[in-house]
Amino acid sequence: MELPLTRNIRKGEAPLDFAGYVRAGGYAAVRETLGRRAPADVVREVAESGLGGCGGGGFPTGRKWQAMPSRAARPGPRYFIVNADEMEPGTFKDRLLLEGDPHQLIEGIILSAYAVEADTAYIFVRGEYVKAIALLEQAVAETQAAGLLGENILASGFDLSIHVHAGAGRYICGEETALLNSLEGKRAIPRAKPPLPMTTGLWGCPTVVNNVETVCNIPHIVRNGADWYRGLGRDGEAGTKIFGVSGRVKLPGAFELPMGTPMREMIDEHAGGMKSGYALRAVLPGGASTGFIMERDIDVKMSFPAMAALGNRLGTGTAIVLDDRTCPIGFLANLQHFFAQESCGWCAPCRDGLPWVEQTLKAIEAGRGVAGDLELLSEMTENLGPGRTFCALAPGAMASLQTGLAFFREAFESHIHARACPWN
């Protein structure tokens, strides 16, 4: 099994520096590409690879890049931005890549920026990732010193500078347009789409925003080709993915697996199965913004289409396991607390609806639920759902609530009737 994303990552060891990364074959793709392959050719290769956005959306990366207007149509600055603002609850896959192999990301940025003809790149990295920030700054400096950043790189006529920007700590900055506002020094609130960032992005200029993991895939696709990448997946899926498991499993963590690996295999083999005394009840497959998958469905493949077929989303691919000894209402209340707190305050349903949801769930858990609460929560899942709010934050928050209301109906009702939490 070939695992390109983590091939340089050794647990407990410092990441490779520039020289070490080059010795491991790093930056070969840059040398083979800059000035030697047309940018459009790189875009085509990525489009054919089937790579989807790893930030949670799964939108085909190649198509995103193709939406950039040509340089001739839109002269002036163009930006390539790495979304490293990893704040999804239960998600720590980008951190593994940032801390484990920073040069892989830098190489991916150089190739991606070359493909979309951007001359400035920003890495918008979560402020709490202090170790990653230091490693990235060092990696940028080393690469610059080696002549792979700056003006006319490798005499290709291609210029690129990379800036590491530490975020100030808002979940909403993971939303690409809120990220752009924040990067511009404005309030971190999402922008209306359309226009998409590809036409009207950072400071109004053409801009691509890609997730860390997405960008880390680029050197391997460029080096080895789309067919090779497609062949990495299982069961017709393309590539590998950093998956992860948290909760009461024996070996919580993040690990690279072929796209399409069954969830049960991921939990039982790679995460070591449930801790003794705990039984798996349900799983949020890809962070807090995805819906529950019940135990009966965990043979599902970890892939974007397979999850969609279940009415769910793969999200970030880092699963949170709910066990039988944790109150599902408390679990949901805790998630909703996060979303209510991280609502940017821009649109009314999210800003004023999520706190109501949180308070209602907490009241139910504390035995203070009343008749009508479930009906209210159910209404909220529609009124804070897709198409109703300004961005995807509240609809993401509603995914777990909606499935939770369906799957844990009995638990909700027993809380309300018994006026107490049966788990206490």
Added chain:
Amino acid sequence: MELNIVVDGVVVPARADANLLETCLSAGLDVPYFCWHPALGSVGSCRQCAVKTFRGPGDEAGQIVMACMTPVTAGLRVSIADERAAAFRESVVELVLTNHPHDCPVCEVGGECHLQDMTALTGHTTRRDRFAKRTHLNQNLGPFIKHEMNRCIGCYRCVRFYRDYAGGDDFGVFGANRQVYFGRAADGALESEFAGNLVEVCPTGVFVDKPFSTVFRRKWDMRSTPSVCPHCAVGCNITVQERGGKFRRVVNRYNATLNGYFLCDRGRFGTGFIESERRLRKSRNRAGQVMSHGAAVDALAAVLQQERVIGIGSPRASVESNYALRQLVGAANFYAGVSDYDGAVMDAAVAAMRVTPVATLQDSERADAILLLGDDPLPVAPRLALALRQAAERPPAELLAERQIPAWHDGAARTAAAGRRNAVMVVSVAPTWLDDVARVTVRDTAEAVARLAFAVADCVSAQDGTNEIASTLRDAKAPVVVAGGSAALVLGAANIVLALRRLGVAARLCVLLPEANSVGLALMQARPLRDAWPLIEDAQVVVLENDVFRRGAGAEIAAVKALVVLDHIDTPAVQAADLAIAVGCFADTDGTFVNMEGRAQTFYKAIFGKDDTPASWAVLRDAGIAAGFVPADAWATHGALLDALAAEIPALALCNLPPPHGEQLPTQPHRFSGRTAMDAQFDVREPAPPAHADSPLGTTMEGAAQTQLAPLVWAPGWNSGQAVNKLPSGAPDVFLFENPVPDAPFFAMPPLPWPERQPDRPEELSALSSAIVARRNA
């Protein structure tokens, strides 16, 4: 482009450049909304205006969209009534009300609250939320605005108006989630000259008119009268509200081509002068003894009968009053009550406006290039300054067309513009309010600025590509040249406009003038004041609503035989007068001002008090009749006086156009509160309505429905001022300069030496308002 859409099965006319919300409201349909504002555009934050649209004939499911964010296309099928959409709209109101305090009984906005209206529209009646509300501390925002943050429903209109529209930076939004807070970094008076608009921009009672709240009455308990702001030459349309003969507040009166939705703070809060201690309510003689009105008229008649009577007019008095004085003393003895310097500027302005197209405020706001010459418009004509800021900040039309972003899509348009602005070029003596948005700023002496104006005109004519200002104007489609400060400068600006017109550029001129009726007075053909000084020894001087000491008068005044001053405020001139006659002000009389665009606008008696005094023109008429100078039936009504004025001074004839409606308009509101008499707390019997035959407005609640003159807007279910968005705009205004002269010759530069300018003084009426005084001291 006109097209049709189908809303709930009914064909509704639409414009391609309007969004779906605006389209529905204009068609009289009810779609609730909060964050949208016609002047601020759409941002899609409140999610209140959800409707369902259908993709094609076969689409039965449809999808819920925000009407404010949806462009209209021919044949678009829409449902407002759709059950899911209606349920969602109700839920949005329910959600924003979770933190709203329901303090309507003690809220100044209760009864004219957009939030109340929208709540009723959605049908939301029952509160389900049982948890604690979030609460905030309020801030002291100064003497104009009271802050009640707990009422906030987070529509973001305040911050969008204050920062994005009005360019303020001391007010903003803080925090996130349900804790978002709209205020200042610390307590303190709001610095923007347009802060008062927050009162009308806010859909509920977060920002309250503080002076009004001390004399508060419900909207339905006040008489509301259409009026014209007297505090500068812009002449914004306002509504004056009173109850029991006491002034209560000024609110904006929408006029699409003038002030639109916004006023400046001087206009909104300056009108307090009519209740100031220095209001002159009684006539008096030299010894300070109070005289009856009849005795004062008789005394004036006696003065008029003397030899050598000189009249000094005023740019803050109405056309009618200036005309009455001019007729009584004779045109040869009628002098403009302004300094010679200002008089020269006014004469140059009139000369220029007669040959060049004049820019309305809307023209300036929509201009794609502005050249500002001379004075900072902010202190002179604040509302114009705000319009010029829009001209700069409006995202360039070509850019939006290229990105396929509609102009109403404020968020996207601002993102796309990314700070790119239309060309505003400032050439001035001192820093101006527009410097931060200007593409070019030039600082020089007054003389150099005027010379530069003439030079730019020459460069335009010569098609000289080396002058950036000239090239920018020439490349623009609808540039406006704004000038104020000296006669030479005004003429130079006019030359630029003339030169551009000759090249086929649709340029317009805007002249900054200081006072409400500067243009009206300039059209009176009054003699310059300096010509009066040698003649005033042993003359009888009648001064109309004017503190002549502000106009260059000095010790020579002591030599007059008799000084008569008619005024409504107690000025140094009134104190020096042998006979001071109390007259009415704009709020308690009828009259006409001609604004800086040459727009003739009539104001009507709005306040009916117990000790009201007549307008100056009525006092002068009565004295003229008593003196035997005018026939006993002369100027019996306001209309009759305007007839005489039109016959005598053709330049002002258009002031006499009939008001744009046929029937009498009511000024008293309907008695929604179920009371019988308006003063039922004193006497349950209905008092006789005040008689005021002169005005086309009635003094009762009887009368015709809405027209442009409608003092306060109401629409079924819409009790707040935002009902204006559901009503058609009214008849066109009257412009006195409507026929620019094609190929008019250029103006010659006035010969040197140019006169020295006196330092400007603050506008004298608003300076007496207690709110303005408090703000100055804040």
